[in-house]
Amino acid sequence: MTDSADLIAGLDLTEQAALGSGASFWTTKAIGPVPSIVLTDGPHGVRRQSGSATDHLGLSGSEPATCFPPAVGLSQTWDAELVERIGRALGDESRALGVHVLLGPGINIKRDPRCGRNFEYYSEDPLLSGVLGAAWVRGVQSRGVGASLKHFAVNNAEHDRMRASSDVDERTLREIYLRAFEHVIRDAAPWTVMCSYNRINGVSAAENTWLLTTVLRDEWGFDGVVVSDWGAVADRVAAVSAGLDLEMPSTGGVSDGEVVKAVQDAKLGADAVARAAARVAHLTEQVTRNGETKASFDVDEHHALAREAAGQAIVLLKNDDGLLPLAPAPLAVIGRFAQEPRYQGGGSSHVNPTRLDVPLDEIRGLAGDHPVSYCAGTDVAAAVTAAEAADAAIVFLGLTAEEESEGYDREHIDLPATQIDLLRAVVEAQPRTVVVLSHGGVIRLDAVADLAPAIVDGALLGQAGGGALADVLFGVVNPSGRLAETVPLRLQDSPAYLNFPSESGHTVYGERMFVGYRWYDARDLPVAFPFGHGLSYTTFGYSDLELTPTTDGVSVRLTVTNTGSRAGREVVQVYAGLPGSAVGRPPRWLAGFASVTLDPGEQRSVEIAVGRADLAHWSPDAGRWVVEAGDYVVSVGASSRDLRLGASVTVDGDEPIRPFTRESTLGELLADPVAAQTILTVLSSASPFGTTDSAFGMNLMRMLESVPIGRMTGFSAGKVTHEQLDELLASINAQRS
Numbered sequence: 190m191t192d193s194a195d196l197i198a199g200l201d202l203t204e205q206a207a208l209g210s211g212a213s214f215w216t217t218k219a220i221g222p223v224p225s226i227v228l229t230d231g232p233h234g235v236r237r238q239s240g241s242a243t244d245h246l247g248l249s250g251s252e253p254a255t256c257f258p259p260a261v262g263l264s265q266t267w268d269a270e271l272v273e274r275i276g277r278a279l280g281d282e283s284r285a286l287g288v289h290v291l292l293g294p295g296i297n298i299k300r301d302p303r304c305g306r307n308f309e310y311y312s313e314d315p316l317l318s319g320v321l322g323a324a325w326v327r328g329v330q331s332r333g334v335g336a337s338l339k340h341f342a343v344n345n346a347e348h349d350r351m352r353a354s355s356d357v358d359e360r361t362l363r364e365i366y367l368r369a370f371e372h373v374i375r376d377a378a379p380w381t382v383m384c385s386y387n388r389i390n391g392v393s394a395a396e397n398t399w400l401l402t403t404v405l406r407d408e409w410g411f412d413g414v415v416v417s418d419w420g421a422v423a424d425r426v427a428a429v430s431a432g433l434d435l436e437m438p439s440t441g442g443v444s445d446g447e448v449v450k451a452v453q454d455a456k457l458g459a460d461a462v463a464r465a466a467a468r469v470a471h472l473t474e475q476v477t478r479n480g481e482t483k484a485s486f487d488v489d490e491h492h493a494l495a496r497e498a499a500g501q502a503i504v505l506l507k508n509d510d511g512l513l514p515l516a517p518a519p520l521a522v523i524g525r526f527a528q529e530p531r532y533q534g535g536g537s538s539h540v541n542p543t544r545l546d547v548p549l550d551e552i553r554g555l556a557g558d559h560p561v562s563y564c565a566g567t568d569v570a571a572a573v574t575a576a577e578a579a580d581a582a583i584v585f586l587g588l589t590a591e592e593e594s595e596g597y598d599r600e601h602i603d604l605p606a607t608q609i610d611l612l613r614a615v616v617e618a619q620p621r622t623v624v625v626l627s628h629g630g631v632i633r634l635d636a637v638a639d640l641a642p643a644i645v646d647g648a649l650l651g652q653a654g655g656g657a658l659a660d661v662l663f664g665v666v667n668p669s670g671r672l673a674e675t676v677p678l679r680l681q682d683s684p685a686y687l688n689f690p691s692e693s694g695h696t697v698y699g700e701r702m703f704v705g706y707r708w709y710d711a712r713d714l715p716v717a718f719p720f721g722h723g724l725s726y727t728t729f730g731y732s733d734l735e736l737t738p739t740t741d742g743v744s745v746r747l748t749v750t751n752t753g754s755r756a757g758r759e760v761v762q763v764y765a766g767l768p769g770s771a772v773g774r775p776p777r778w779l780a781g782f783a784s785v786t787l788d789p790g791e792q793r794s795v796e797i798a799v800g801r802a803d804l805a806h807w808s809p810d811a812g813r814w815v816v817e818a819g820d821y822v823v824s825v826g827a828s829s830r831d832l833r834l835g836a837s838v839t840v841d842g843d844e845p846i847r848p849f850t851r852e853s854t855l856g857e858l859l860a861d862p863v864a865a866q867t868i869l870t871v872l873s874s875a876s877p878f879g880t881t882d883s884a885f886g887m888n889l890m891r892m893l894e895s896v897p898i899g900r901m902t903g904f905s906a907g908k909v910t911h912e913q914l915d916e917l918l919a920s921i922n923a924q925r926s
């Protein structure tokens with residue numbers, strides 16, 4: 190392999206600067222020995238524009254490629270192995286279509302259900318997002334195609350996305366919004382990271398030295414290319430200085446000239462430009478190493494994989510009295526999405542599918558010789574007549590592509606009222622009614638759940654979703670998908686309700702780390718369907734929980750048994766909590782998960798490793814992750830609110846020992862076994878009140894707990910001097926170190 194420094198060794202400043210911005214909307218420049226490469230969206234399919242299909246906004250048509258389930262669907266599989274296989278298929282299609290870097294995965298946290306781009310993101314939980322994102326990267330890059338982890342970082346709304354500042358405290362940043370990125374960087378080493386449009390605490394992501402250099406490179410060890418989101422760079426010189434390597438798309442050379450001038454004017458170091466150029470050169474090396482292949486990909490095989498993934502992604506939200514699966518019988522299918530499926534989201538990720546399964550056709554295919562009527566549902570009387578005449582009705586509800594898209598947010602999470610009216614009328618005529626949902630963001634479901642005995646949540650399933658839905662409706666596939674985000678009862682209950690979207694250019698992340706289920710659980714709020722929820726046509730039993738401390742955390746072992754009569758997959762979820770933690774924490778958080786597929790009656794031992802990193806919190810004072818010592822409660826179950834087994838395990842901590850100073854409070858000193866005895870002695874002699882409860886109707890000790898020890902000089906009327914206190918603290922500190 191050629192050394193990337195060698196590749197740029199013969200390039201002058203102008204040529205090096207030129208390597209740092211695009212040649213066109215999707216390509217980089219060929220300069221000297223460095224070839225041009227193609228970057229394209231992503232993430233759930235390859236959106237390769239070529240020839241006349243290329244337009245200056247990159248939004249017109251593209252070559253046919255498999256449209257796998259978008260992240261909203263894919264995440265509901267909770268299956269990293271499957272996601273990695275899809276990554277490999279995407280890598281193969283990229284190579285076949287002449288793409289060197291596929292712009293994904295998008296792993297931003299779903300902070301608020303209204304974010305227009307939630308369909309492109311995995312979850313409200315950073316562990317689930319990180320594990321699935323890493324699997325995607327590994328799969329794509331195994332084919333010699335680069336991934337581009339995006340949008341780095343804290344890009345959780347579309348409103349004013351190119352200017353607004355996400356104002357977040359550091360603990361929340363680290364534990365929620367950067368956590369999944371850190372996981373993917375450390376675990377799967379993506380070759381590129383795409384910085385987001387927004388500002389973070391006032392500084393644009395593209396110009397954010399702390400983000401792009403201190404955290405990303407120095408702390409996490411990222412050594413690839415930081416590419417800008419398309420059009421994210423306002424000041425290329427500031428961006429290069431902060432650690433950005435490649436500005437996209439082309440600026441027609443304008444920003445290259447600005448970089449050259451800044452170096453000549455000594456406003457930017459030549460080394461920063463050379464470093465960025467070397468990284469771009471290295472990337473071109475990585476992605477062209479296997480040579481160019483234009484071999485076609487196996488369209489049928491990839492469609493089958495898309496169907497498998499869609500089948501695993503479908504969440505059975507509700508199934509009263511075992512209405513599903515349906516036996517072949519006369520059916521009434523109602524709703525436009527049955528014939529014109531909603532299967533992906535709008536905007537830059539839009540893929541031109543190789544084919545499209547239509548749910549109605551697929552349902553007819555599995556209904557045998559029985560008649561399956563169809564009506565769009567716009568004429569309710571016709572829908573009612575059809576439902577009455579059938580053995581069961583299947584009503585397709587959901588949101589259109591225009592109602593949720595990249596570029597803007599939703600203002601509410603309701604389904605159109607006409608759809609609820611339609612459902613009400615159909616259910617009155619036909620109690621055996623199944624609802625099938627298509628949508629990219631969370632929708633309010635209380636009315637639907639009150640009316641319909643069975644709900645199948647398809648979210649967005651990609652081009653093979655129609656077949657997968659029919660498979661689940663008829664029991665060819667036993668549903669096993671799980672919600673990757675909470676469905677609240679109403680928008681007003683959601684964590685960021687009062688802080689979304691931005692106001693005067695700022696979004697206050699006031700709910701801090703209480704995002705998604707962390708919030709609903711901490712507030713003990715009822716929800717429509719909890720994080721991790723999803724039913725099956727079989728049942729599973731959990732037993733024999735064993736927790737064993739390991740050097741790297743805790744090993745969780747249990748037995749899962751298929752107690753029903755059908756084969757099925759169970760997603761086992763592990764949640765951890767630390768009652769009495771010294772810092773604010775949610776009651777529980779996801780700390781691990783695994784799937785197990787079992788035949789009826791079969792049982793299997795499942796082991797899930799919970800790393801210390803999954804127990805830690807970020808300490809802004811210490812500037813690092815800290816594991817608190819204590820008895821962690823570990824629960825396992827089928828959702829965040831269906832916990833079947835629990836036990837506690839003692840974990841050693843690594844809290845920093847901070848020396849006591851005059852600003853340390855009495856409470857802090859008393860909490861320390863070494864300091865407590867000495868302090869109590871001093872206090873009883875020096876305090877005007879003694880150490881016991883006073884006669885003032887108050888617990889004096891509790892009040893004194895928040896007093897910094899240095900103030901005792903005043904409170905003791907000089908009986909304890911500052912010098913005496915300093916000596917005392919020094920001796921306590923010496924004993925503790």
Ligand code: BGC
Nearest residue numbers: 230231247292339418419537
């Ligand atoms: C989107 C990115 C996308 C890029 C290129 C931007 O508007 O935010 O996700 O990769 O365009 O299409």
